[in-house]
Amino acid sequence: MNKRFLRRVSWVGGALALVLAAAVPALADSQFTTTANPISVGPPVRVPNTKPVVVPIITNHAFNGPNPATTSVQLPKGQWSEVVLTVTGSESGRQYDRLCQIWAGGAQIFNGVTPEPTPQGIQWTVKKDVTDYLPELTGNQTFTTAVDNYVSSVDNGVPNISATLSFYPAKGQQSQDPNRWTLPTPTSIVPLANQAGSKTLNAGKTWTTTVTLPDNMVGAYLDLNATAQIGEEFWWDNQPAFREIEISIDGKPAGLVWPFPYIYTGGVNPLIWRPITAIHTLDMPAYEIDLTPFAGMLHGTHTISITVLNNTGYWLMNGSLFLYQKPGAHVTGTVTKDTLKFPTVYSNATSTALNSSSGVSLQNDTASTQYTIQGTINGAGPGPLTATVQGSSTFSNDQTNTGQDYWGLVHGAQYTTLDESLTGPGVNLTRDSQDAYTVDSGxxxxxxxxxxxxPANVTQSLNQEHQTTGFGAPYTSSLYENVQGYGALQEASKNISQGATTGVAMFHDSTGYRYHAFIMARGGSYVVNQVSSRIGRP
Incomplete structure (x- = not known):
């Protein structure tokens, strides 16, 4: 069954609103008599062994409507090796999943989804490394926290949200741990919008914004939050299913994102995600787009445009430019090669099984792309620097949909490699990644x-292999996450609620850190919760 239909059904009202609303009646023949607090299976944020300075951003704020909360916070002075954002929430009653977003000034530092509550109430905690945003985490800063919640006599859940920042002091002059995949802290951050809030990107539309940038940049990244909404929430089950987020500078293709299929806590069937959530749902990381090949020519005023190929509903967009600058330099340069072209050509085919009157349709999408963007940067050192981004991606999506009983089956898969380098006299920096996902649902x-x-089932997997050189000791890491779940919900003369989910996560890196999680839940309760981590020899 097409997941778009599930959302539309939930809007009809009455009993059908329960399809994606939170409260499922707990009857004697139901498994979900109680529900444990929600968790994600991914590895936790690693922090230094120093005592942090903890600063509250917002404390136990009740979001009983769509209005954001704004606070003015005096942030501590010092040299910090890491900054961690901790978001905690509690909620009871019945409610849909809601976006939870936080901005520091105009820079978005958090983008997640609230879990759907139960009548007995739930609590959750999310931690995120926000060290990249340190240029915005100084002095007296205005923070905006938004939970776009709507309350009625039926959907009466009100999320209570708190958030803190933990600043971990650097040892001596040490800044960030170089043995991480994350980028070094940028010199400055330029938000794409001049205030907190997301831009709504409707079908067929483009968001274009103007930025004015300094003339001493040796590196630039776009930190992009792109969140699918309404009909696009299940874009991976739409027709066509292929999506491409296209980023242009002054009308020239500069980068792209083939998005990850996030499944929110009410997605497909809400019982699947109680209490184990889908991959990265509680904290959806921003996409990183390397714009360093353009750094030599980006000084002054430029336009940045963003659009989504095959958008049929709307996406919420927000982003910031991370700038790496050399004091006193006057940088020039040019883009010497750009083979990226928009839009990517893709194939979309539809056929009918058995015969034309069977009502059984099959659809498949395929897409692939390879591109190179290269530019020179002059004036940053004894000789010119060369910045190169090479990307390669393949995408496939296969679906079967029946007519009378609304059965739908979908399998989606994507594999992306990205090789980034900055080379020149005394400089040899590389970042290489291989990212793959699969999503299956019936x-x-x-x-x-x-x-x-x-009835429904969902399986998600994510595999990431990362390597860096030149930022300290060579660093490699490997992450695998998998979540498989089943849910069955009946609202009739006899109510039924059944569900079971299993989550697995494995991570290791070249520092010797190891993490493993194996978690099973059934009927809202944890059956197995095995989590271990250690630091040993690589």
């Missing part, structure tokens, strides 16, 4: 006069 929707029955 679901149906049966409706009779007395109610409905919604």
């Amino acid at each position: 679901s149906s929707f049966y409706q009779v006069s007395s109610g409905f029955f919604l």
Whole structure:
């Protein structure tokens, strides 16, 4: 069954609103008599062994409407090796999943989804390394926290949100740990918008903004939050299913994102995500787009444009430019090679199984791209620097949909490699990544006069291999996450709520750090919760 249909059903009202609303009645024949607090299976944020300075941003704020909360916070002075954002929430009642977003000034530092609550109430905690945003985390800063919540007599859940920043002091003159995949802290940050809030990018539209940049840049990245909404929430089950976020500078292709299929805590069937959430749902990381090949020519005023190929609903967009600058330099340069072209050519095919009247359709999408962007940077040292970005991606999506019983099956897969380098006299920096995901789902929707029955299953996987050189000791890391879940929800003369989910996460890196999680839940309760980590020899 097409997941768009699930969302549309949930808007009809009455009993059908329960399809994606939070509270499922806990009856004697239901598994979900209680629900444990939600968690994600991914590895935790690693922090130094120094005592942090903890600063509250917002404390136990009740979001009983769509209005954001604004606070003015005096941030501590010092040299910091790491800054960690901790977001905690509590909620009871019935409510949809809601976006939870935080800005420091005009720079978005957090983008996540709230879990759907239960009548008994739930609590959750999310930690995020926000050291990259240190240029915005100084002095007296205005923070904006938004949970776009709407309350009614039926959907009565009100998220109570708190957030703190923990500043970990550097040892001596040490800054960030170089043995991380994350980029060094930028010199400055330029938000794409002049105030907190996301831009709504409707179907067929482009967001264009103007920025004025300094003339001493030796590196630039776009930190982009792109969040699919309404009909686009299940873009990976739409037709066509291929999505491409296209970034241009002064009308010239500069970077692209083939997005990850985030599944929110009410997605497909809400029972699947109680209490184990889908991959990265509680904290959806921003996409990083390397714009360093353009750094030599970016001084002055320029336009940045963003659009989404095949957008049928709307996306929320927000981003910031991370600038790496050399004091006293006057940098010039040019883009010497750019083979990136928009849009990527893709194939979309539809056929009918059995015969034309069977009502069974098959659809498949495929896409692939390879590109190189290269530029020179002059004036930053004894000789010119060369910045190169080489990308390669493949995408496939296969679906089967039936007619009368609304069965839908989908398998999506994507593999992306990205090689970035900055080379020149005395400089040899590289970042290489291989990212892959799969998403599988089967679901149906049966409706009779007395109610409905919604069975579904979802499997997600994510695999990331990262390597860096030149930022300290050579660094490598490997991450694998997998979540598989089943849910069955019936609202009729006899209510049924069944669900079971298993999550696995494995991470290791060249520092010797190891993390492993194996978590099983059934009927809202944890059956197995095995989590271990250690630091040893690589």
